[in-house]
Amino acid sequence: MFQRHKFFINLFIVMLLVAILTCCTTKTGVSEKEKGGELTVAVAEDPGFDQLDAASYNGLIQAYPMIYDSLVEYGEKGKILPALATSWEISPDGKTYTFYLRKGVKFSDGTPFNADAVKFSLERWRQKPEHSSITASKALEKIEVVDSHTIKLHFNICYYPILTELTYPRPVRIMSPSAVTPAGDPNGKFAKPIGTGPWMVESYTKDQQAVLVRNPNYWGEKPRLSKIVLKVIPDPQTRVLALQSGQVDLAGGRMSSIPPESLPLITKDSKLQIHRTEGSTSYFLIFNYNNEFFQDVRIRQAINYAVNKRSMVDNLLGGVGKPAQGLFQFTVPYVTERNNQGYPYDVNKARELLAEAGWKDTDGDGILDKNGKPFKVSLAFQNVEYPEWKPMCEAIQGDLAKVGIQVNLKMLERTAYYDELWKNRGYELIIYRTYSDSWNPHGFLAGLFHTAKGKPAVAWADPKLELLIDNVLSTMDETERQKIYDEIFHLIYEQAMCVPLYYPEEIMVVNSRVQGFEFGTTAYCPVKWERLFVTK
Structure with missing residues (x-):
């Protein structure tokens, strides 16, 4: 009798285990743990999956490494x-x-x-x-x-x-x-995007969303998520509201930037987590080297000394990121503690250099002048892609006023801004950014500090610098290449060819139900998507 009772108990346990396993398995035979759930990601622009030709520049840049x-x-x-x-x-x-x-x-x-x-x-x-x-x-x-x-x-x-x-x-x-x-x-x-990457396109609705699902043939680490929905939300504040309401699970980075002023509010939301990491982009000021004011290296150095970058980061950017030293962040290849020199904030040194260069306030109006000409310059910027540039430029305006330089701010539409930078060159000062990740430092230096197609250099023209860039690009020996980059970075610093301002961080905001978050290695591979999974 006891043996028979024991048999039915064991049979019940086996049947219970089978039922549990059956309930935890989808119709396709994939367990919930393996399925990993679905993730909704905010993107600022149409992903353009109908144009996502691997040999093009169309559509969302972050989508390319997901598919190809x-x-x-x-x-x-x-x-x-x-x-x-x-x-x-x-x-x-x-x-x-x-x-x-x-x-x-x-x-x-x-x-x-x-x-x-x-x-x-x-x-x-x-x-x-x-x-x-x-x-x-x-x-x-x-x-x-x-x-x-x-x-x-x-x-x-x-x-x-x-x-x-x-x-x-x-x-x-x-x-x-x-x-x-x-x-x-x-x-x-x-015709359609077909790659060997971990994801493939399931559907796409222009200006609304695109849906990616696992590539069943993927050779690498299999994604845990079953689906990623890329939801188009162009307005930054609307993206924050979508995060708070749970309409999207993840936003941030270059694909859907989060306004710095929203971070304190997000920090207080228990449903959201903020992830931060060093970036590889820098913000800096470009001098128009054809402008007579900037021909004297002492003027360029004085402007470097006059800008209070620490105050800018702490008071305007919420403590996110770091004041810049040299032109590039330390995450960039060949940048070291030794070669990444910068100018500290020193108003007295700035005034001293300006006076040495012959600039004085002769009429007591607070603006320096020389040979009857006041030191007035314009500073061009746009705030569509980089809304933080407006308050940064306002801070620069205030800092330079303290040393007697009047700055007139010139806010441009996005297209007009890029025309001013690359074509018209009508600016006197303009704020810009370095490239990121695999384009640094070689691509950025060749693109902005070197002549191209018979056109003069964009950021600063210097024959010695151009020769160094030519030499470093053709050097296969790693040790010799480092030496040349050391010379390049020192020359840019010594001649104050620009004004490094800010090292931004990469910021991602993620719903707390999303687990396994890790940053990717680049701004165009911002997240290790295959590691993510969503809990109920």
Whole structure:
């Protein structure tokens, strides 16, 4: 009797366990833990998934690495990491790169990834005029398929950032030949985004939302989330309200910036968590080097001394980020404690330098003058992409007034601002930012401190600096390259070629039900999406 009773007890336990497991499993056989839930992410602009050609600049930049992999990836301080290429070799002359490709990889539509697919993708951007800003595009002369998993790229110059450029989020990532029509044609018309990345597109509604689901063929760490919804919310304050109401689970970074003034309110909300990390972008002032006021290095140094960056960070930016030292943050490759020099806040030193340069307040109106000309300059900015620039420029206006320089603020529409910076050059002072992550420091220096296509340098023109930039870009020896960058950074500091202002942080706000949050390594891979999961 006891044995029979024991049998029914054991049978009941087994049936109970089966019932529990069945309830915790979806119809597709995936447990709730494996499913990981769905995540809604705020984005500031239309993701543009109908135009997300891997060889284009269209759509949300953060979406590219979610869908498309690259041959190599960008790691901390610029370390190059394996991705679709497991290893590579560079010829002694620095002109030939041999990549050994990962085996067993498929695109999200099931088509095979191989050397022919890589060649197809590279041909879509190689030597195309719209990609002339990428040296790898201009210099790539020949693509040689050695075998199905080995490919050689032959360049016509020695240029050390080749590997770094191949980590860019676009336009260099690998897309399936079946993503265009006719299929396999490098000049074919883009049809739909098909990559080897962890996510693939389920649906897209313009200016409203895009939905990403797991790529069942993904070769790497499988995402825990089953779905990510990218919800378009252009207004920053509306994004904050959406976080507070639970309409979105995550916002922040470059894809959907959070206003600094909203952080104290968010901090008090128990449902939300703020995550912060160092960024790789800097804000700085550009001098118009054709302006007679700025020809004298003492004037440029005086302006550096006159700006109270610490007060700016503490009082205007909520203590988020850091006052800048040199032009680049310490997260940027080749930037060290020794070479990242800056000017401290010193009003008396600023006044002393201005007086040495012959500027005095002869009529007692509080504005310095020289040879009958008052020291009045304009400062251009925009506040659409960077709303914090307005209060920053107002603070600079006040700081420079203390040393006798009158600054007239000039707020521009976004398009007019970029025209002023790149085309018209009608400004006297203008606030700008460095590039971020894999574009620093080489791409930024070449883009703003070097002549290009016969046009003068944008930020500052100096023959010695341009020669140093040329030399560092063609140097394959790491030790020698560091020495040249040391010279470059010291020259920019010594000649006060700009006014470094602020090192922003990357900020993400996440609903407390979202677990596993980790920052990614770049602003275009801002989150390790595959680690996230959502609790009920």
